[in-house]
Amino acid sequence: MPDAVATRRRGRVYVTKSVAPYLFLLPFMALFIAFLIAPLCYAFGLSLFKTTMVAGTQFVGAANYLKVFTDPSFWDGVVLLFKFGLMQIPIMLGLALLYALILDSGRVYGRNFFRIAFFIPYAVPSVIAALLWGYLYGPSFGPFGQLAEFFHLPKPQFLLDGTILGSIANIAVWEFMGYNLIIYFAALQAIPQDLEEASSVDGATGLQYALRIKLPLIMPTVIVTIIFSIIGTLQLFSEPYLMRNLAPGIINSHYTPNFYAYTLAFTNQQYNYSAAVSFVLGGVVAVVSYVFMLLANRRAA
Amino acid sequence: MEKDSKRMTLDRRQFMQAAGAGLAATAVAGLPFAAVAQDKVELLLWAWTPDTQVQADMFTKKYPNISVKVENVGQGGPHYVKLRNAIQAGTGLPDLAQMEFNSIPSFKQLGVLADLGAAANPVKDQFIDWTWKAVSDGDKVYGIPWDSGPMGLLYRNDVFEKNKIEIPGTWDAYSEASLKLATDAPGTYMSNFGVSDAGWVAAVLWQAGWRPFHTEGTDIQIKLNDDIAKKWAGYWQKLIDAKAVDTKPMWTTEWFAALDDGVHASWVTAAWAPVLMQNSMKKSVGLWRAAPMPQWTAGGTVTSNWGGSTFAAMTTTPHPEEAALFATFMGSDPEAAALWNSKQFLFPVLKSLIDDKALMGAPNAFYGGQAVNEVFVVSENQVDPSFEFAPFQDFVNQTMQDEMSASIAGTGTLADAFDRLQDKVVAYATDQGYTVS
Known part of the structure; x- marks a missing residue:
């Protein structure tokens, strides 16, 4: 023993x-x-290789990467996503922050209900979300189109060249706003109660308390969500992939870089080049995220 | 609703890719008694046409030593992606696979299609000539046809009568009718210009005499933007500019509804479409009719094909003889072929079934009692057999869809789209190591 x-x-x-x-x-x-x-x-x-139908497989070193750097199909997609991100991320995070502050203010009844209601779209698979919105955007089938027809107004065109990016951004806002809201809300809940008492003793209004005290305190969380959003934006794939059926003239097979990599591998049989495109995209994501972190840190310092 | 459109797309896929045959009145010569293994053999077939296992079991009944398992790994695109991934991985290929006519050159180029000639050549005369030509190269046979899609015209009798439109025998008449309908009944279109489906574009251009590819080994001729393509582009550009043709993306709910509501008064389409329409439309029952495909010259008799499928054996199969026997059975056995038509509603490829008056002459209530198949039987015998697909047809289709859809959305003219297509395809072929001329 x-x-x-x-x-x-x-x-x-x-x-x-x-x-x-x-x-x-x-x-x-x-x-x-x-x-x-x-x-x-x-x-x-x-x-690092190149497999062709006729010549078989050869080692080509960095040739695939050099090709990516001059490939307009790739960079057009990156530029498009910058436009998309500059429009979509501020709206999505701005709304998430606004709603999180409102819910956290303690002046709203049914806080738990709203928290879940905002979050539900995030639980909907993006495939379903794209199908759902595809229906809503439909010019003659969708409710907006039918409503316009009923009132003899011009039908809103959600799927044209000038509007489709906004339409996709709208889907992304709908999908991910609640997710970010929950993160902000959790961060806000962690702020000690006595700060609010102290600020009200000092005569701060509710709005001042929210903007001058709460917001700076959750700034690190906001920065993290911005980085997540940048990464998510640059990897955009399923929404345009699914909306392509509805607007094939605008959403082409290289609409976003991820879509391009998919087309290259599975339609064009260019697995090697597709791999190079994916790595360059990974590099773009890393650079953009890093630059943003640098900017955010400099401002904080 | 979008979900619906997906489902419909799949339906149409199913129709596009299967074979048909009737209650084989005419006896079909028996299959050769190939040297079949005495031991039990199991074959794996990847196919997406519904109920393919039924025909496979008929084969096992006749050859008890060979059982066949049918797996559906995806319809169309996903099916080919899985095949290619298995080829890339060097493992995991089935013994046999469903293979559409337009995919045969691509997979033949990859060296994975086994020569079925020994088993198949004895029955070659039973097949409609163009279908056999599409799968064979001399005595080498790379797939056994069992489904085809000869082209014709489906139109709305009610819209035609109301607007006093004659059935257009030529494309000129079709154009005039389009312009007339646009003037007389705004909001109604003679047709939808369906460039979002490259298969449709290829079929219609095939009839016009377009022969974009000719491959011999590693030499390939590419003339996607020749005079025929430009003339064809001009024909449709005129109608687009006059707003006399609709340009909805095909296979969407909106597009199906436009056909059902009489917004699109006609559709130049393949022999699998009548049943597809019948299954998808609710309002327009009895209002549709079929007519021959419009011709480029008055009195012409040239048609083309859209869709259709074969069974191909993979070179990697350890049982090549059994696989060839099975593929041949699936296309040419009278009972199995009859079922393709009566169970899966596919358009036949066997002469005996095409000539079967009772089968092809059945009246159809959706078409006001017309025997629509008779129209497509005539077309089947007029398909010009000289069309060749590219050994990288998926790339061509994707690029064609991108470029032509971009033209419709406002990026240049259709003729420009053909120029861009030519440049991109030549660049791709060169990059793939072909000698392009």
């Missing part, structure tokens, strides 16, 4: 101190390597 205890204790000490954290990390690391690092390495390997 004493022996057993001693063994157990010895064993416990040994494992806990140095190996235990790694044992706990092991499942994660195994999956991380198997499903992220290994595919990334494989894709990077692919991007």
Whole structure:
């Protein structure tokens, strides 16, 4: 019996101190390597070769990457997403912040109801969301079109060259506003109550308290959501992919960089070039996120 | 609603890709008694036409040692993506796969289509000539046809009568009718210019004499923007500019509704469309009729094909003889072929079924009692067999859809779209290592 205890204790000490954290990390690391690092390495390997129908496979080094840098189909998509992001991210996060502050102000009845109601669109798969909005945008089938027809007004055109980017942005706002709202709301809830008492003692109005005290306190959270949104925007795929049926003349097969990579791999049989496009897109995401972080930090400092 | 349009798209896919045959009155010569394994063999077939397993089981009944498992890995695009991924991976290919006519050159180029000639050549005379030509190269046979889509014209009898429009025998008459309808009944269109489906564009241009590709080994001729294409582009551009043709994206709910509501008074389409329409339309029952495809010269008899499918065996199969026997059975066995038509509602490829008066002459209430198939039977025998698809047809279709849709949306003219298409396809073919001329 004493022996057993001693063994157990010895064993416990040994494992806990140095190996235990790694044992706990092991499942994660195994999956991380198997499903992220290994595919990334494989894709990077692919991007250095060129397989053609006639000439077979050759090592081409950086040639695929050089081609991406001068490929208008890719950069047009990136520029489009910058436009999209500059329009969509401020609206989405602005609304999320506004609603989060209102809900947190304690002046709204049914706070839990609104929290869930705002969040529901995020729980709707983006495929369903695009189908749903595709119907709403339909010129003769959609309710807006029918309503306009009923009142003999010109039908709103949601799927034309000038409007479709806004229409897609609207879907993204609808989908992700609630998600960001929940994050802001959680951050606001973490602000100690006594700050509000202190500010009201100092004579601050509710609005001043919200803008001058709460907002600066949750600024780190806001910055994180902006970075998430930038990354999400640059990876836009399913909404345009699904809306293509409705507006094939505007949403072409290289509308967004991710869509372009998909087309290259699965329609054009250019797996190697597709891998290179994906890596350059990853690079663009990294650069844009980093630049934003730098700007945000400089302002904070 | 968008969901509906998806479903309808799939329906049409199903129709596009299957074979048909009637209650084989005419006896079809028996299959060759190939040297079939004495041991049990199981074949795997990837196909998306509904109930394909029924025909596969008929085969097993006749050849008890060979069982066939049918797997649906996706319809159209996704099916080919999975095939290509398996080829890329070097493992995981089925023994056989459904293969549309326009995909055969692409997969043949990849070297994965087995030669079925030994089993198939004895029955070649039973097939409509153009379908056999589309799958064979001399004595080599890369797929067994079982479904086709010869072109014709479906039109709204009520709209034609109300606006005093004659059935257009030529494209000139079709154009005049389009302009007349635009003037007499604004909001109604003679047709929809369906460039969002590259298959339709290729079929209509095929009839006009467009032969964009000719491949011999690694040499390929590409003339997508020749005079025929430009003339054709001019024809439709005139109607687009006059707002005498609608330009809705095809296969959407809006597009189906336009046909059902009489907004589109006609549709130049394939032999699988009559049943598809019948299953998708609610209001226009009895108002539709079929007529021959309009001709470029008065009294002409040239048609083309849109859609249609074959079964192909993969070179990787460990049972090539059994696979060839099975594919041949699926296309030419009288009972199996009859079922394609009566169960899956596909348009036949066997002469015996095309000539079957009882089968093809059945009246159809959706078409006011007209025997619509008779129109398409005539068309089937007039399909010009000299059309070639590219060995990278998916790329061509995608680019065609992009460029022509962009023209419709306002980026230049249709003729410009053909020039851009030519440039892009030549660049792609060159990049893929072809010698382009």
